[in-house]
Amino acid sequence: MEQQHPLNDLMSTAMEKIRTMVDANTIIGTPIQTGDVTLIPVSRLSFGIASGGSDFVTKSQKPEQPKNFGGGSGASARLEPVAFLIIRGDSVRLLPVAPGPITTVDRIVDAVPEVVDKVTEFIERQQEKKAQEDELS
Numbered sequence: 674m675e676q677q678h679p680l681n682d683l684m685s686t687a688m689e690k691i692r693t694m695v696d697a698n699t700i701i702g703t704p705i706q707t708g709d710v711t712l713i714p715v716s717r718l719s720f721g722i723a724s725g726g727s728d729f730v731t732k733s734q735k736p737e738q739p740k741n742f743g744g745g746s747g748a749s750a751r752l753e754p755v756a757f758l759i760i761r762g763d764s765v766r767l768l769p770v771a772p773g774p775i776t777t778v779d780r781i782v783d784a785v786p787e788v789v790d791k792v793t794e795f796i797e798r799q800q801e802k803k804a805q806e807d808e809l810s
Contacts, residue, residue, distance in 0.1 A: 680726040683746035687722055691748050695720075699752065713758040715767075720750040764790070 695718060702714030726744025734741070759766045766786070 679742045680724060680744055683726065683744055684722075684724045687724065687746045687748040691720060691722070691750060694750060709761060711758075711760040713760070714754060715756045715758060717753045717755045718750065719753070720748065722746070722748045 700716055700718055702716065705712040705714075724744070724746035726742060728740040728742055730736075730740055754770050756770055757768045759768055
């Protein structure tokens with residue numbers, strides 16, 4: 674059986690440490706209940722990993738001896754809160770943590786969900802009104 678290279682161990686250790694820090698609750702946080710409102714934190718996770726190594730033979734080393742190994746690995750993780758999902762009854766809103774929109778187009782795009790909700794409510798009210806009128810006639 675072929676012997677495992679030390680670089681594999683370095684990578685495995687770094688990845689295992691990241692795995693212990695990150696789970697599904699890291700990105701979509703644990704819901705927070707406050708009365709009839711539920712807040713769910715949403716985060717962005719960025720991480721990087723690097724590893725490197727070198728096998729070398731010294732001048733006095735015999736060919737049958739294993740090569741010398743020098744190597745290292747490292748990992749970095751950054752967790753950044755980006756928004757909160759706000760759930761109240763049937764309504765779900767996304768409240769960004771970052772600064773608001775800069776351009777008019779950004780403002781329009783951000784307003785679309787609210788406009789859709791208002792139009793939907795208006796249509797439902799009109800349908801209810803028509804249904805009541807039909808019942809009376």
